[in-house]
Amino acid sequence: MAETLVQVSDLKVHFPxxxxxxxDGVTLKAVDGVSLDIARGEVVGxxxxxGSGKTTLGRALLRLIExxxxxxxxxxxxxxxxxxxxxxxxxxxxxxxxQDPYASLNPRMSVGQIIGEALHLHSIGTRxxxxxxxxxxxxxxxxxxxxAARFPHEFSGGQRQRIGIARALAVNPDFIVADEPVSALDVxxxxxIINLLQDLRQELGLSILFIGHDLSVxxxxxxxxxxxxxxxxxxxxTAADLYTQPRHPYTRSxxxxxxxxxxxxxxxxxxxxxxxxxxxxxxxxxVFRTRCPFAIEACAQVEPALETVGPRHAVxxxxxxxxxxxx
Amino acid sequence: MxxxxxxxxxxxxxLVTEFRTESGIVRAVKGVDLDIESGQTVAxxxxxGSGKSVTSLSxxxLLAKGVGSITDGTILFRGRDGQVRDxxxxxxxxxxxxxxxxxxxxxxxxMTSLNPTxxxxxxxxxxxxxxxxxxxxxxxxxxxxxxxxxxxxxxERRAQVYPHQMxxxxxxxxxxxxxxxxxxxxxxxxxxTTALDVTVQLQILELMRRLQREIGMGILFITHNLGVVAExxxxxxxxYGGRIVETAAVQDLFDRPSHPYTRxxxxxxxxxxxxxxxxxxxxxxxxxxxxxxxxxxxxxxCDFNPRCAWAxxxxxxxxxxxxxxxxxxxxxxxxxxxxxx
Numbered sequence: 001m002a003e004t005l006v007q008v009s010d011l012k013v014h015f016p017x018x019x020x021x022x023x024d025g026v027t028l029k030a031v032d033g034v035s036l037d038i039a040r041g042e043v044v045g046x047x048x049x050x051g052s053g054k055t056t057l058g059r060a061l062l063r064l065i066e067x068x069x070x071x072x073x074x075x076x077x078x079x080x081x082x083x084x085x086x087x088x089x090x091x092x093x094x095x096x097x098x099q100d101p102y103a104s105l106n107p108r109m110s111v112g113q114i115i116g117e118a119l120h121l122h123s124i125g126t127r128x129x130x131x132x133x134x135x136x137x138x139x140x141x142x143x144x145x146x147x148a149a150r151f152p153h154e155f156s157g158g159q160r161q162r163i164g165i166a167r168a169l170a171v172n173p174d175f176i177v178a179d180e181p182v183s184a185l186d187v188x189x190x191x192x193i194i195n196l197l198q199d200l201r202q203e204l205g206l207s208i209l210f211i212g213h214d215l216s217v218x219x220x221x222x223x224x225x226x227x228x229x230x231x232x233x234x235x236x237x238t239a240a241d242l243y244t245q246p247r248h249p250y251t252r253s254x255x256x257x258x259x260x261x262x263x264x265x266x267x268x269x270x271x272x273x274x275x276x277x278x279x280x281x282x283x284x285x286x287v288f289r290t291r292c293p294f295a296i297e298a299c300a301q302v303e304p305a306l307e308t309v310g311p312r313h314a315v316x317x318x319x320x321x322x323x324x325x326x327x
Numbered sequence: 328m329x330x331x332x333x334x335x336x337x338x339x340x341x342l343v344t345e346f347r348t349e350s351g352i353v354r355a356v357k358g359v360d361l362d363i364e365s366g367q368t369v370a371x372x373x374x375x376g377s378g379k380s381v382t383s384l385s386x387x388x389l390l391a392k393g394v395g396s397i398t399d400g401t402i403l404f405r406g407r408d409g410q411v412r413d414x415x416x417x418x419x420x421x422x423x424x425x426x427x428x429x430x431x432x433x434x435x436x437x438m439t440s441l442n443p444t445x446x447x448x449x450x451x452x453x454x455x456x457x458x459x460x461x462x463x464x465x466x467x468x469x470x471x472x473x474x475x476x477x478x479x480x481x482x483e484r485r486a487q488v489y490p491h492q493m494x495x496x497x498x499x500x501x502x503x504x505x506x507x508x509x510x511x512x513x514x515x516x517x518x519x520t521t522a523l524d525v526t527v528q529l530q531i532l533e534l535m536r537r538l539q540r541e542i543g544m545g546i547l548f549i550t551h552n553l554g555v556v557a558e559x560x561x562x563x564x565x566x567y568g569g570r571i572v573e574t575a576a577v578q579d580l581f582d583r584p585s586h587p588y589t590r591x592x593x594x595x596x597x598x599x600x601x602x603x604x605x606x607x608x609x610x611x612x613x614x615x616x617x618x619x620x621x622x623x624x625x626x627x628x629c630d631f632n633p634r635c636a637w638a639x640x641x642x643x644x645x646x647x648x649x650x651x652x653x654x655x656x657x658x659x660x661x662x663x664x665x666x667x668x
Contacts, residue, residue: 049524050495156618157375186374187551188634191595191614202609213524220597220610240601257525259532259554261596263577271533272526275494 002039005175005207006061009035011070013053013060017280028280030056032231033070035306040174043201043208045222045239047215047254051276053231054211058177061209062094063087074175092122095168099180101160105152111138111163112148118170137166141196158189165196175207182217194221215258219243224312227251230279230287233306237313247315250288252325270325286317294319334405336545337363337386337513343399344378344385353623355381357569358400360649365512366539368546370560370577372553372592374619378569379549383515386547387432388414388422404430407512428458431506435518437498441490447501448474448486454508473504477534496527503534510542517549532558553592557581562655565589568620568630571649575656585658587666588631591615629659637662 011034019025031053038044046054059065061072063079072079074090082090095118098104105114112134119130135145141162152160161181168176178197182190194217200206212218218225219239226236227250235248246252249270256269272291277283283290289299296319304316317323344356356378363369373379384390385397386404402414406429414422426432434440442450451470455461461469467486474482477500490498499519506514516535520528536559539546548559556563556577563580565573565588573586584590594613604610617634620626629647632638641661649657660666 049526158618186619187553187592188374188595188615188619191597191612192616194597195611195614198609198611215525216597216599219599220612239599240605243599244601253526257529259525259528259552259558261553261557261581261593263557263560263581265557269529271529273530275496275527276524 002041004037005040005042005075006038006209007071007073008037008057008061009071009073011035011057011060011072012068013056013065014068026280029231029282030279031060031067032282034228034231034233036226036233036236038175038207038209040207041201041205042224043206043210043222045218045225046209046211046228047213047218047225048228049213049254049276051230051279052228053279054228055179057228058096058179058209058211062091062096062177064096088122092118092124092171093173094175094177095171095173097161097164097168097176097178097181099183101157101164101184102152104164105160107152109151110148111150111152111155114152114163115148115167115170118167122171124171133170134166137169140169140200141166142192156189157185158192161185161193162196165193165200169200169204173206175209177209177211179211180213181210183212183214190217197221215243215255227254230276230282232287233316234288235313235315235317236306237310241310241313245313246325247309247313247320247323248317249292249294249323249325294323334403334411335362336365336367336405337361337547338403339382339386339400340403341400342382342385342397342402344381344390344395345398346395347393348623350623354625355395355569355622356385359566359569359571361564361571361574363513363545363547365545366543367561368539368548368559369562369564370548370550370556371564371566372550372556373566374551376568376619376622377566378622379566380517381569382566383432383517383547383549386414386515387426387430388417388419389426389432404513424458427454427506427511428509429511430513430515431509431511432515432517433499433502433506433519435521437495437502437522438490440502441498443490446487446489447493451486451501451505451508454505458509469508470504473508474501476507476538477501477504478530479504495523496530499523499527499531500534503531503538507538507542507544511544513545513547515547515549518551519548520555521550521552528555535559553596565592568625569622570630570646570659572631572659573657574649575652579653579656583652583656585652585656585663585666586631586660587635587637587662588615589658590666591634637666 013031015028017026017028048054060067067080115134116130134148138145138147182193222239224238225242227234229250235251253270253272285300286304289295304318306314306316308314339361342359346353371379397415403411404414405411448470451473452466455469456466471482471486479485520531560577563577564571567588573589615634620630626633628643632642647659647661649659651657
């Protein structure tokens with residue numbers, strides 16, 4: 001197996017809510033003890049419903065949000081608590097692609113300035129070198145070199161997402177957090193961006209944490225998948241195992257809920273009741289138990305640990321051994 | 328006004344809707360024909376700029392005054408009284424009696440469609456009071472009944488809360504309760520589950536299916552998601568560039584897609600070969616090249632021809648007519664019979 005590039009241990013991101021001089025307020029535990037690792041060249045999918053903490057986790061890895069507790073090691077260097085100067089140096093190796101290609105590009109900057117900004121900040125090359133590099137990057141993401149002189153509003157959503165990808169690639173990162181990069185795009189454009197990501201990953205050997213909610217996109221792109229619910233990891237496995245042999249009731253219900261483009265696919269589904277509970281006041285024990293059709297009394301008592309159930313397959317459910325979710 | 332009970336619930340013919348913009352007149356809907364029967368769900372699928380939402384807003388006559396207008400065609404609607412009216416010609420006062428009463432609409436974003444300063448019970452009661460002439464007390468009872476119908480637990484208590492105190496899924500249930508409070512004959516649902524998580528989306532789709540069985544309304548379901556289409560639709564119309572390019576019963580559309588655009592959409596959905604991946608293969612999707620059509624600047628002839636691998640000179644010369652593929656199945660492609668070759 002390839003060497004580990006990113007190693008996250010027991011990471012917590014807690015936000016104080018409503019705290020003031022006169023009030024204690026409460027704590028929102030967006031990420032509450034997550035451990036995962038990403039190997040060099042590996043694409044890991046992070047799935048879960050809104051409010052699961054997946055975006056917060058992705059940003060905390062890059063310290064775009066400060067973690068409250070825990071450790072993130074990037075290529076052997078501890079990222080949590082790293083002084084600003086060292087963090088800046090490390091940032092050229094870790095980049096992010098955002099969901100909304102309209103909100104994430106500065107409308108007053110030309111495409112060339114947007115892509116070249118990181119090169120400038122990290123003092124990479126002369127001005128002429130940087131212009132050359134911007135042109136190369138545009139071609140790499142399937143846009144003409146002349147796009148550099150134009151402005152974001154002249155481009156469609158899919159083209160803007162290509163610009164966002166070129167910006168992330170500018171500093172030659174080893175690791176990219178891709179936060180729902182195709183969710184805002186039209187179906188026919190999504191496929192183009194997915195293919196681009198496949199090309200880049202093959203060509204550049206990138207490690208990617210791909211955050212998404214479309215399970216078919218995650219299955220297509222990712223080697224391994226981490227399923228999150230209310231700030232906790234429920235299950236992690238290779239894409240092949242997760243989709244064919246889910247071991248956690250939440251994973252199974254997510255797979256069941258995904259609409260399949262085949263009217264004949266009538267399935268026995270586990271349909272969840274209600275919505276995600278508030279992360280401000282999460283259920284005791286297993287956070288999923290209030291929506292779980294298999295919950296028993298014991299689920300309210302103990303917080304289940306991630307148990308290894310097979311090669312690279314771990315599940316946080318005290319009933320995993322007795323449940324047969326494949327029927 | 329004509330009296331006939333055998334007419335479809337809704338029958339749209341040659342609908343043309345235009346918008347006045349800074350860059351001139353933009354034709355968003357360019358001659359749409361569509362029928363919906365009672366108890367039937369017709370899905371209109373398309374990407375941005377396809378004209379799917381403008382079609383539904385045209386039926387509701389909710390186009391911004393002075394900006395958007397219906398410039399051609401008819402929208403025949405069979406009301407509760409059995410009378411067939413052309414909604415294009417109805418005066419605004421008559422449309423107000425129809426909207427929210429005989430035809431209701433639900434939107435993608437339940438938060439922006441609900442009044443944040445009013446209790447949800449009062450918002451549902453308002454429709455019943457206005458259109459059904461119920462007393463205040465009766466209307467409130469009707470609101471609680473509707474909340475219970477859409478599976479909201481503790482409906483008496485929930486009627487007293489404000490929209491921001493509810494989750495996205497709950498708010499969409501409230502929207503549906505409000506839309507159905509007057510027993511409409513037609514429900515227009517514009518991407519009603521797009522903003523929801525998949526687990527909640529499934530609940531809402533199940534709910535709509537059940538309510539349709541119980542109430543028997545026709546549903547016009549606007550979506551971009553072919554998976555949702557397969558779940559909910561009886562009949563499908565695929566739109567591109569302001570026109571319907573293919574229409575069929577749902578099973579026929581998935582079994583025998585007969586327009587290159589429909590085929591392209593289906594082919595661009597990710598499918599995984601785990602064995603090939605294990606062998607180290609990096610898979611590619613068959614994406615449709617190019618960008619979705621810009622309604623301000625449509626191509627000559629078939630709207631899809633610049634992105635179509637099958638396009639020939641004739642496709643650029645004229646807009647293709649709808650051609651029959653099988654009973655109930657038609658496509659706007661002159662080369663449809665060659666696509667399998």
